[in-house]
Amino acid sequence: MSTFQHIKPAGKAQFKDRHTTKAAELLTPYTEGSKGDVAIIGAPLSKPSISHSGASFAPDVIRRCLNSFTTYNIEEETDISSRKIIDFGDITMHPTSIEDCHQRIYQSTKEVAQAQAAPLTIILGGDHSITTSTVKAIKETKGTVGIIQLDAHHDLRNTEDGGPTNGTPFRRLIEEGHLKGEHLIQIGIRNYANAKAYHDYAIENGVTVYTMKDVRQRAIAELIQSALSQLESKVDTIYLSVDMDVLDQAYAPGCPAIGPGGMDPDTLAEAVQQAIKHPKVQTMDIVEIDPTLDTRDMTSRIASLLIINSLVK
Amino acid sequence: MSTFQHIKPAGKAQFKDRHTTKAAELLTPYTEGSKGDVAIIGAPLSKPSISHSGASFAPDVIRRCLNSFTTYNIEEETDISSRKIIDFGDITMHPTSIEDCHQRIYQSTKEVAQAQAAPLTIILGGDHSITTSTVKAIKETKGTVGIIQLDAHHDLRNTEDGGPTNGTPFRRLIEEGHLKGEHLIQIGIRNYANAKAYHDYAIENGVTVYTMKDVRQRAIAELIQSALSQLESKVDTIYLSVDMDVLDQAYAPGCPAIGPGGMDPDTLAEAVQQAIKHPKVQTMDIVEIDPTLDTRDMTSRIASLLIINSLVK
Amino acid sequence: MSTFQHIKPAGKAQFKDRHTTKAAELLTPYTEGSKGDVAIIGAPLSKPSISHSGASFAPDVIRRCLNSFTTYNIEEETDISSRKIIDFGDITMHPTSIEDCHQRIYQSTKEVAQAQAAPLTIILGGDHSITTSTVKAIKETKGTVGIIQLDAHHDLRNTEDGGPTNGTPFRRLIEEGHLKGEHLIQIGIRNYANAKAYHDYAIENGVTVYTMKDVRQRAIAELIQSALSQLESKVDTIYLSVDMDVLDQAYAPGCPAIGPGGMDPDTLAEAVQQAIKHPKVQTMDIVEIDPTLDTRDMTSRIASLLIINSLVK
Amino acid sequence: MSTFQHIKPAGKAQFKDRHTTKAAELLTPYTEGSKGDVAIIGAPLSKPSISHSGASFAPDVIRRCLNSFTTYNIEEETDISSRKIIDFGDITMHPTSIEDCHQRIYQSTKEVAQAQAAPLTIILGGDHSITTSTVKAIKETKGTVGIIQLDAHHDLRNTEDGGPTNGTPFRRLIEEGHLKGEHLIQIGIRNYANAKAYHDYAIENGVTVYTMKDVRQRAIAELIQSALSQLESKVDTIYLSVDMDVLDQAYAPGCPAIGPGGMDPDTLAEAVQQAIKHPKVQTMDIVEIDPTLDTRDMTSRIASLLIINSLVK
Amino acid sequence: MSTFQHIKPAGKAQFKDRHTTKAAELLTPYTEGSKGDVAIIGAPLSKPSISHSGASFAPDVIRRCLNSFTTYNIEEETDISSRKIIDFGDITMHPTSIEDCHQRIYQSTKEVAQAQAAPLTIILGGDHSITTSTVKAIKETKGTVGIIQLDAHHDLRNTEDGGPTNGTPFRRLIEEGHLKGEHLIQIGIRNYANAKAYHDYAIENGVTVYTMKDVRQRAIAELIQSALSQLESKVDTIYLSVDMDVLDQAYAPGCPAIGPGGMDPDTLAEAVQQAIKHPKVQTMDIVEIDPTLDTRDMTSRIASLLIINSLVK
Amino acid sequence: MSTFQHIKPAGKAQFKDRHTTKAAELLTPYTEGSKGDVAIIGAPLSKPSISHSGASFAPDVIRRCLNSFTTYNIEEETDISSRKIIDFGDITMHPTSIEDCHQRIYQSTKEVAQAQAAPLTIILGGDHSITTSTVKAIKETKGTVGIIQLDAHHDLRNTEDGGPTNGTPFRRLIEEGHLKGEHLIQIGIRNYANAKAYHDYAIENGVTVYTMKDVRQRAIAELIQSALSQLESKVDTIYLSVDMDVLDQAYAPGCPAIGPGGMDPDTLAEAVQQAIKHPKVQTMDIVEIDPTLDTRDMTSRIASLLIINSLVK
Ligand SMILES: [Ca+2]
Ligand SMILES: [Ca+2]
Ligand SMILES: [Ca+2]
Ligand SMILES: [Ca+2]
Ligand SMILES: [Ca+2]
Ligand SMILES: [Ca+2]
Ligand SMILES: [Ca+2]
Ligand SMILES: [Ca+2]
Ligand SMILES: [Ca+2]
Ligand SMILES: [Ca+2]
Ligand SMILES: [Ca+2]
Ligand SMILES: [Ca+2]
Numbered sequence A, B, C, D, E, F: 001m002s003t004f005q006h007i008k009p010a011g012k013a014q015f016k017d018r019h020t021t022k023a024a025e026l027l028t029p030y031t032e033g034s035k036g037d038v039a040i041i042g043a044p045l046s047k048p049s050i051s052h053s054g055a056s057f058a059p060d061v062i063r064r065c066l067n068s069f070t071t072y073n074i075e076e077e078t079d080i081s082s083r084k085i086i087d088f089g090d091i092t093m094h095p096t097s098i099e100d101c102h103q104r105i106y107q108s109t110k111e112v113a114q115a116q117a118a119p120l121t122i123i124l125g126g127d128h129s130i131t132t133s134t135v136k137a138i139k140e141t142k143g144t145v146g147i148i149q150l151d152a153h154h155d156l157r158n159t160e161d162g163g164p165t166n167g168t169p170f171r172r173l174i175e176e177g178h179l180k181g182e183h184l185i186q187i188g189i190r191n192y193a194n195a196k197a198y199h200d201y202a203i204e205n206g207v208t209v210y211t212m213k214d215v216r217q218r219a220i221a222e223l224i225q226s227a228l229s230q231l232e233s234k235v236d237t238i239y240l241s242v243d244m245d246v247l248d249q250a251y252a253p254g255c256p257a258i259g260p261g262g263m264d265p266d267t268l269a270e271a272v273q274q275a276i277k278h279p280k281v282q283t284m285d286i287v288e289i290d291p292t293l294d295t296r297d298m299t300s301r302i303a304s305l306l307i308i309n310s311l312v313k
Helices: A055-068 A098-115 A130-142 A169-175 A196-204 A212-217 A220-232 A265-276 A298-310 B055-068 B098-115 B130-142 B169-175 B196-204 B212-217 B220-232 B265-277 B298-312 C055-068 C098-115 C130-142 C169-175 C196-204 C212-217 C220-232 C265-276 C298-312 D055-068 D098-115 D130-142 D169-175 D196-204 D212-217 D220-232 D265-276 D298-312 E055-068 E098-115 E130-142 E169-175 E196-204 E212-217 E220-232 E265-276 E298-312 F055-068 F098-115 F130-142 F169-175 F196-204 F212-217 F220-232 F265-276 F298-312
Strands: A027-029 A038-043 A085-091 A120-125 A145-150 A184-189 A208-211 A237-243 A281-287 B027-029 B038-043 B085-091 B120-125 B145-150 B184-189 B208-211 B237-243 B281-287 C027-029 C038-043 C085-091 C120-125 C145-150 C184-189 C208-211 C237-243 C281-287 D027-029 D038-043 D085-091 D120-125 D145-150 D184-189 D208-211 D237-243 D281-287 E027-029 E038-043 E085-091 E120-125 E145-150 E184-189 E208-211 E237-243 E281-287 F027-029 F038-043 F085-091 F120-125 F145-150 F184-189 F208-211 F237-243 F281-287
Touching (some): A085 A098, A120 A130, A184 A196, A184 A212, A208 A212, A212 A220, A220 A237, A281 A298, B038 B098, B055 B120, B085 B098, B098 B120, B130 B145, B130 B237, B145 B265, B208 B220, B212 B220, B265 B281, C038 C055, C055 C120, C055 C298, C130 C169, C130 C237, C169 C184, C184 C196, C208 C212, C208 C220, C212 C220, C220 C237, D038 D298, D085 D098, D098 D120, D120 D130, D130 D281, D145 D169, D145 D220, D184 D212, D184 D220, D220 D237, D220 D265, D281 D298, E085 E098, E120 E130, E130 E281, E145 E265, E184 E220, E208 E220, E220 E265, F038 F055, F038 F298, F085 F098, F130 F145, F130 F281, F145 F220, F145 F265, F208 F220, F265 F298
Parallel strands (some): B038 B085, B120 B281, B237 B281, C120 C281, C145 C184, D237 D281, E120 E281, E184 E208, F038 F085, F120 F281, F145 F184, F184 F208
16 A cells, blocks of 8 residues: 555544654554563453443553553653553453353463563453452462552452352452452442442451542552552562542543542542552553443543553553 | 322322323233233343343333323224233343353243233343243243244354354254244345355255345235244244344334344334234244433334234234 | 242342342332431422423432442441431422422422421422422421522522522522521522622522632531521521532533532532531422433432431431 | 624624525514515423423524525425515513413414414424414414314323323313314324323314324325315314424434324425415414434424425415 | 464454354455455545534444445345455545645545556545545546436535535536536435525536436436436446435434435435446445434445445446 | 514523523624623634544534623622623634635734724634634734643644644744744643653743643642743733643543543633733633533533633733
């Protein structure tokens, strides 16, 4: 096609300013041996969700929203145009076997972790059910895992009632022996968003719980610092799990379980920024965005910014 | 609450004209021994769908759309206000085990069939994957089953690639020995909507296939008559499976797999009316409506009308 | 239906976690003599609104949004699963006589107040026109009424121009002698949202007016405290009237009269929480939510949270 | 403003092709003594509707949709650019007294009729409740009225249950003595859209009822011809009442009471065209369009075309 | 990435049935010397439109809608899975120089025509302004051009008032000497959709005009046959220009200039099918689809079907 | 029409409270010699935008949103009902020549400036490309111009790649010699929203850049004061350019280039209020609102409030 002056491949014909690099241009499809600053992989699974969810569409939309950002951080006067986001692509899902889907996520996360393509790997959900699979894979690859979970919900529901839903990932990790309760720190837990039984379960299992009241009353930096300090000496690797519904409904209209009383995006960005600077934070997920419910991709756009921020780690 | 003149229970405070019976008022919750003219049961399952589907919301919306209709058929000058629709309610679904969901549909359909509450039972999907379970239950209750399927698609896909999806119900019935190919008659199959391999499979297995060309060129009444004649002496009971995507996208905007070139609603209504007059047509399903994609519940409203029509069988 | 293992009545087939009580489960239909912690009644009336309004749909949606919350307040470590919300249902409305509608609201509120089913009754509008009727009923039942009104608008318009609209409830109360101006305290009044003539009317009649500037510059707790102190010794009962348009348009996109410059939901929740702790605050209304204009029921969800909050009074 | 080359008054800066007259340009505000080919007046009232309706927005939108059409009828090779639509404007409505609204419509229609500005006056609803007022005004101005009603519904409900709603206009006319049953001809009445009691009432009162079955089986021209023949010798003037819900939901998505099984727009246009050619057809209304529910103003655009068609009467 | 069992490149992770070829899989990016059955190229330009238009998004959406279709034509029992659609990609557009955009379309169409990649080239608009550029390019490549235009509008507006808009393409072709009036045949021209002046212009210049009345009264096949007969001996090549607004608004809700009274999709498909079977019909465009206005991509899906149909030419 | 009691001209029949003046009533169409407090003119141009934009619809919507506000500022106890907004109307645009459009904006702004109708003129975009034309006109009328730009973006892109787009207005002003870099002060510039090359260009040309970090860390009043101090002695007139995308996406969902991390509306209002109090601030624009993307006109409503605020300058 190179011989035609004004024709570009389908879908590539958008305006290009010669001096501007869009963050989406940092995406580099993985090939064997690729190395980059951050690696991403999509886990487009939402059938395990308790309520109807189109979170399986999120990896595509989050990637596309990288086109909303350039590579220049003016506040730090840092240009990240030479950073590389290794894109492993998306995990294929089985249409009717959720068990098989979780198994594929486990296996693929393991393969991605073993590829060691970047110091930080970001898994794009999908719903929160994926985290049991990804953490298990990380544990088998990197050793004992500590988790910092940003979420309105405990996700410690019993599994008898619904199996491996998006309400149970951390319960399953604890019960299957992949995670110790004291290695789990939950931040942003919200009023009237969880059953007492699961708060009790958290406490009994040594889980650290910071509610939104803690977030409002203490600096987020202090909570994250406290979490990192608590985990760094006890675990081999730290996993940051970002459920976007930790944000208030006004800022994240695209989560299935929206509600008032949540965080604002600056607080979330600060939390993530600070956490991933720690060398033991090597894996992160971003889950629970349903693009079919979102307003102008606002929630996905925040997710994209979290990815970009991670490049100035 | 009866002592308060102007207060009604939550959700019941709508305007009531003393002379008007809404079709929704014909709904009577099943209790043991109930008898009625038609029985309905919801199978709110759409996780097996190949593409994202909210068809699990359809039973609720179809019931609600019964409020859009009265009980008076002016064209036949027939009032059906004394007919009864026995409502068995909805089958509960397991959040993460699709196999379990299908098993529950099978078991519940069998229980409903055994209850013999009405000469015609209508199962409200849900996606088309439910039909393997329902037909198997009917076969075990009523004997050899013949099927008249109104659909744009064969639904005869191989099961290796995705398991019991909404693309495979009739293939599974044939392969599991619950249905003979020659007892399956498909009407409304559309151009560029199926793979050649599955048309070949249909032919090889003796399935009768009427395409939209047949519908356009011959009277629908003739096709239905031909289908009934072909089946009536060979089977014990006839199952009518109505995939709403047999309709054109302009008339049924709420199906996941919409497209141009389909039937109009009058033709569909005529087909259903004629079929259910046959005494061997004792079970029917209405599937593949996703209310989250519909325009003003148009597709569900047509489904509701099919139910009402069945009362003047 | 109890004999069928996997079937539930229509609309009840959703997922149930055995340890989780949804706030909606606290709703208990009123029967004679019922006692609970809070009572609610719907007043689904919006035809008196000056502009087109679907606020009549709000009581249903607010009740449904109670499903978005559990009964556990993690910040206070309080489980409210044993509290009861007595649901009186909805007041039926006359399709064409607004006078009759207001009369029914008056009569029904009186009956509900006399039933003494709970220490706090919450009336779910509907538009703000309902408040003349409800306050009149409360006055006749409980004695002199003081009102704390959270609103962007005075609602003190003249009645010559439009009659008993949603712009006139407090004017009508004052002019009909049911309310003294000095017993009305307005909080959240906004710039360019009212005519000077009505501010003048407020001042002339002794109404206390706190604008959004007051809200921004002083703690909301101080304003509420001041209002309670001012009223408690002078009136027999205090009525809290919550017009949701006191919130900023970014947080409450579902009000007919949205605008910038309003309160955030935390401030509103704090105001309501503090007010209803006062023993004389025995009645409350929540008005001016039009679900047909809302984004993902955000405004109704905040209203539901206000109801839940009232249970930890 | 004339001194500025490229500035036009607010809202008038759209593209203008020198050879094209838009139908909206035929609108001429009425001033005393104005004469034109058709007169229009808006009756923006929808509060009497049984269900929530924004039909009060229709007159504005129908006028605006006149911009979608030019003045050239290529099929008849007729240019109507010199025809005039006298626009009387809109009747102001009282916010809370529906009785007052109906009275204003009555009085204004009478004034408009007396102004004799055009051989045909078209009243733009609003909901169908307006027709009692308009017909009464026409009767007092022009004598005995016959009505041809294009509608899915009889609109003959009892008035005890809801007063002068959009379900009762023709009942009220008959009961108040303004209309004889035998002077009412209903076309397009639909299955399951009315109570038997009201069909009985129609028959008992001599009303002529043509159902959609009649429309499907006989040419619409024949039905209209039959209606005109039946009325022309018995009445002084004929009123054509067009409830847009006579159309199928696929063509008129903007009516409150949409449903399948209705007319297509060509049939409706033919019916209207033929009727208004009769010299006794001097008044027409177009009702029951709710622009807040419509898809891309499709229903209002059809209404606009009916107005334009009337200019080649 | 081949070493990972369950990972596919971003955006490719959808379900794949081994026996099904989607029409989108027939798309083959052009490389020098490529040969196929049909060639497509996108001209994503809509800034010249008289009214606001997002038709520039259509090429992407039409390609994506090829995923809604398989390669099997069951009515003809023909599998087109071995046909190839050579995809030249999209022409890049200048953000602010419409003249430059038109020049790029001209140059690129010429290059594509010279590449002789397929017997039929389909240009995907964009708005109708592109057709002046494409036809000029075709004329310079293939000789005298005849045009069959399916459109509600003449598109013969004067150019003084707005320049090379989407209202002028055929006028510019005639005035610039690239097209003789008698070589232009317009089908589907609609009432009240054009100025008389432009019908006059058409007649004066020998343009053949078939209105919707002609379409309704004569078989479309006869009109197309007549057009082909009229052109085949006089021109070297025939260009088929399909403005999707020739369809009725109920079927093509995504065109900027929608209206009632248009064709249905079966008629359009038949017209296109028949035309492109003629060996002189070597170029076709599909224009005036604005995906931002469409309902569930219905209009683009019909466009995709026209492309697929062309493969069984 | 005055003789009819209850009829008003089309579009004027809304409810009117005798004591309430809506801000929209302050709009007075310009006639020669008109004088007022603020003048407005619409520049409905969005074709130069890099991405698809309907900003050309904004002037109409912003005017209409003036109906959402009264004329009474309760916080300052100031009634502005006697202030006058001189409305010059809208500049007509050429459909296909963007150069011509920019020329018309230049010429019309000059004419408006020369008319000296008010101490402050507000130009309602349209997209930001208009600002080159308007500033050039102001410079030729009032002398050296200083600019305070509230924007997420520099708008200093090179013009080789796209010409006079909405990404280049200030670059063009500098390069064409109409503006010195040191006379440009940018406030609100956001991370990852611009290329490094353009920040470099700003610095090299002496442009003052305040990022969102500056906004977060310093009081906005201080930044504006600093900007005014810097400019007041060096320039003859100050132009305030308000790109609404300086706001966070949660508050301004209607901008084409929305994103997280922006200002809130109170901060923007404070900035504008403070700036326009300075006597040298004589011209202002409000750009980049696309009403087709907005949620309930929220962004336009904020723009309207900025206009109203300017009346208490
Ligand atoms: Ca979670
Ligand atoms: Ca969560
Ligand atoms: Ca199917
Ligand atoms: Ca199907
Ligand atoms: Ca209020
Ligand atoms: Ca208010
Ligand atoms: Ca009616
Ligand atoms: Ca009707
Ligand atoms: Ca055209
Ligand atoms: Ca056209
Ligand atoms: Ca800008
Ligand atoms: Ca900007």
